[in-house]
Amino acid sequence: MCYFDHQLWRCGYWRWGNFREQCPKEYRTGETCGLKLIYNTYLEPGVCKTCETVSKKQRRMSKMMEDVDRWTCEGNRRATIEKTQQEIGVLQVQIGELCRDHEVRKNACSY
Numbered sequence: 858m859c860y861f862d863h864q865l866w867r868c869g870y871w872r873w874g875n876f877r878e879q880c881p882k883e884y885r886t887g888e889t890c891g892l893k894l895i896y897n898t899y900l901e902p903g904v905c906k907t908c909e910t911v912s913k914k915q916r917r918m919s920k921m922m923e924d925v926d927r928w929t930c931e932g933n934r935r936a937t938i939e940k941t942q943q944e945i946g947v948l949q950v951q952i953g954e955l956c957r958d959h960e961v962r963k964n965a966c967s968y
């Protein structure tokens with residue numbers, strides 16, 4: 858068992874940080890035995906990169922949806938509307954994947 862720093866974000870996302878202490882079972886310098894234990898948990902004040910990306914994409918998506926609504930009222934923008942709706946679809950898929958990865962990470966056990 859080797860000890861590592863542990864970073865934890867407010868949203869529940871976490872990752873391993875610096876290697877801290879080698880366990881007596883591991884004799885190779887600089888190597889770790891593969892079983893990671895928490896040496897110290899550092900709480901990050903904000904949300905993780907994934908959450909930041911998700912909210913950026915969500916903002917872009919809702920802006921596009923507003924545009925589509927407006928263009929629908931204005932008429933004569935069918936090609937633009939279709940193109941934007943496709944982009945919204947792509948964003949939705951990306952957001953879905955990011956959220957799924959985030960959920961998996963949150964629930965993953967630490968080693």
Ligand SMILES: [Zn+2]
Pocket residue numbers: 866868869870904905906907908909959
């Ligand atoms: Zn997060």
